[in-house]
Amino acid sequence: MSSGRKADPARELGVGASLLYKLYDDIQQGESIQNATSLAGERLKAAQAALTSVGDLMDQMSPEILKVDALKGNGYTIIASNAREMLGSMTDLLNTYWDGQNLFGGTDSAQPPLAEASDLLDWAEARKDLAVASGPLSAAGAASLITTFDTMFANVQRAADGSSFYGLVYQSTSRTDLGGSTDPESDEPSRIRIGAGETLTYNVRADNPAFRDAFKALSLLSLLDAPSSEMTEEARTALLDEAGDLMRGVRTQLTVLAGVLGSKQERLSNVAEIQERAIAAATAQINDLEGVDYYTVSDRIGTLQIQLQATYSITAKLAELSFVNYL
Known part of the structure; x- marks a missing residue:
């Protein structure tokens, strides 16, 4: 009684005790989902920050492409140098590690998804050296070199020898499933539990x-x-025109990707608020079921007080008895 809680509310509830146990289960499940969505929300926030940074890199590179004529002979050298640096920065961003997971590795998140940027740069340099072995690269030779790049990046087979993006650059075993893909190692999207039988x-x-x-x-x-x-x-x-066309498409795709990810973040935020309200409601119900009826308690305390006073009175009388009176 002093705690303000019923000693055994389930006994007094009878068959209604199942409601009490269900409320406790709802709170435990809600707290579990709340914790999971909170961590997932932070992961998506970190991923969104990395996406934004990648987009910023593209925005920095695009104006450089347009400055070639103004920079004269040094223009190409500056662009090539910046491209190498940005490729390294992009690799670092997509290898972002947060709370024990590599954010862009899919379900295979224990290891960085991307190899060192130098591997791709070395491969590109080697392909160029092969193309210029018989003389300066012409426009036709550049078209052939671009085709070699297209083939490598389109190949879904895993090959570290440079014949495939997979293996040379992307090392994770979890691949993007684009729907209807013939990729033998494509993986399902990452999932976050947001409710009983419901995932995002x-x-x-x-x-x-x-x-x-x-x-x-x-x-x-x-x-x-x-x-x-x-x-x-x-x-x-x-080469410059081909790269420029690709980068314009990349910026559009990144905007869409960031927007979709943002909608997932908003959904997680809403789920967290819903779970918080549900936990508060369940807690209030439990308090009502387990809380003491103060009128009943007052009556019981009064009865106990009378019994206690009677006990004290009898004890006092017994203390006054002598052996002679007893006899």
Whole structure:
């Protein structure tokens, strides 16, 4: 009684005790979902920040492409240098590690999804060297080189020898499932439990087409500082145009990807608020079921007080008895 709670509310509730136990179960499940959605929300927030940074890199690179004429001969060298640096920065962003998980590795989140940027840059340089082995790269040679890049980035087979984006660049075993894909290793979207039998899915891995196109564009741009003995002006223009088209598409895709991810974040936020209200409501119901009826308690305390006074009175009388009186 002093605690203000019933000692055994389930006994007094009878068959209604199942409601009490269900409320406790609802609170436990709600707190579990609330914790899961909170952590997932922070993961998506970190992923969104990385996406924003990747988009910023694209925004920084696009104006550089347009400055080639103004920068004269140094323009290509500056673009190639910036492309290599940005490719490294993009790799670092997509290898973001948060709370024990690599955010862009899908279900295979224990290891970084991407290899070092230098692996792709070395591959691109090797392909260029092969293309210029018989003389300076012409416009036709540049088109053939671009085809080689297209083939490598489109190949879904895992090959670390440079014949596939998978293995050379993307190392995770969890791949983006684009729907209807023939990719033998495509994986289902990542899932977050948001309710009983209900999940929220999101699909942002480092092999997303937007990222692949960005890697292709930057690796092409990294070749532009080749000496004039290896590459003609027409070839540079062809590589630059191809990379520019890819980067414009990448920026659009990143905007869509960030928007979709943002809607997932909003949904998680709403779920967290709903769970918080549900937990508060269940707690209030439990308090009503387990709380003491103060009128009943007052009556019981009065009865106990009378019994206690009677006990004290009898004890006092017994203390007055002598052995003679007893006899």
